[in-house]
Each structure stands twice: as structure tokens, then as C-alpha cells.
Amino acid sequence: MKVALYPGSFDPITNGHLDIIERASKIFDRLIVAILVNAQKQTLFTVEERMGMIREVARPWDYVEVDHFEGLLVDYARRRGVHTIVRGLRAVTDFEYELQMALTNRQLDPEFESVFLMTSKDNVYLSATLVRQVAQFGGDVGPFVPPCVARRLKEKFQTLPEK
Ligand code: ADP
Numbered sequence: 001m002k003v004a005l006y007p008g009s010f011d012p013i014t015n016g017h018l019d020i021i022e023r024a025s026k027i028f029d030r031l032i033v034a035i036l037v038n039a040q041k042q043t044l045f046t047v048e049e050r051m052g053m054i055r056e057v058a059r060p061w062d063y064v065e066v067d068h069f070e071g072l073l074v075d076y077a078r079r080r081g082v083h084t085i086v087r088g089l090r091a092v093t094d095f096e097y098e099l100q101m102a103l104t105n106r107q108l109d110p111e112f113e114s115v116f117l118m119t120s121k122d123n124v125y126l127s128a129t130l131v132r133q134v135a136q137f138g139g140d141v142g143p144f145v146p147p148c149v150a151r152r153l154k155e156k157f158q159t160l161p162e163k
Contacts, residue, residue: 001029002030004032004084005034007076009038010033010035012053012152013053021033021061024086033054044156056148057146057148084112084115085105085113086116088119091125101114131153
């Protein structure tokens, strides 16, 4: 059974992430979507909210598992007995950071392998940051995220105090 991890912030999950999850299904039998919890980084959604949204949108795919972790990715991967991660590549701007991360992870654990999947052209400029900004100012995020995520974004910005 071929298993891979798909780590990220997923704050929130977007159509770009879904694109990678779908592509990974053609290569792997099981995909663990793992939310990196960084206590120093402020996020819009809590880890429970992010996990809930991923579970909801990934419900049709039983090869997807949702989890979260703190600390080093290689340590989490070892604990889970998985040695492969999947990452999505958008424009060339992703490349430098991803190369740095992949080489560092390989240095920390020589068994560790990173697999990069190219996104589809519709999602090349899509990021969770962009989605949060559009939602914050009341723009239509419909083209960028699944409907249940669009709903949560709307609710979130209605309940957040004005800055
Ligand atoms: P971001 O906040 O940049 O959207 P995450 O930390 O949640 O990203 O990203 C997790 C992984 O998903 C990374 O490998 C990232 O490159 C990938 N990813 C994010 N958005 C897209 C997209 N639009 N198309 C393909 N991959 C993406």
C-alpha cells in the first residue's frame, strides 16, 4: 500500500489543495492530509475548524485521512511510518522554497522523499492567503474554494471584530 503525507496550513483548504489531493490519488493508495500546527503563527481558522472543512470536502474520497501535527515534519512522518510527502507547485516562485525544504528534510532523514505535483492552470495563482484577503473585504470566493468553505469564511468575517 503506497501512503503519502500532504502537509500544509490549509487555512482554509482551497480548490488548489483539492486539485493536488485528486492528482495524488492516481499515484498513492492513501493520503494523509496533515495540518501543521504552529503556535507562533496566527491563523484565521483553528486546527479543529480546518480539519472539519477538509473532512467535509474530502468526504467522497475514502483514501484521504485528516490529521494534524506539531514540530518537525520528518518526526511526524516517522511516527506515522510514512516516508513520502506530496507538495503542490504553482508558479516558479514556489520552487525555491520547496527545494530548500525538500533538501533540509532529506538531510534530517535520508529515507524521506518529496513528490511534487503541478497544479492545473486555473489554480496557478490561488493561495489560501489570497482567499482570506478576498473574503475579508467581502469579495466572492466562490471560484476559489468549495461552497462549504465559502460559507465558513463568510461566517468567520461576520463574527470577527473590525480591526
Ligand atoms: P498556501 O497557504 O500557500 O495556500 P499551504 O501551506 O496550505 O499553502 O500549502 C500546502 C501545500 O499545498 C503546498 O505544497 C502548496 O504549494 C500547495 N498549494 C497551495 N495552493 C495551491 C494551488 N493553488 N495549487 C497547487 N498547490 C497548492
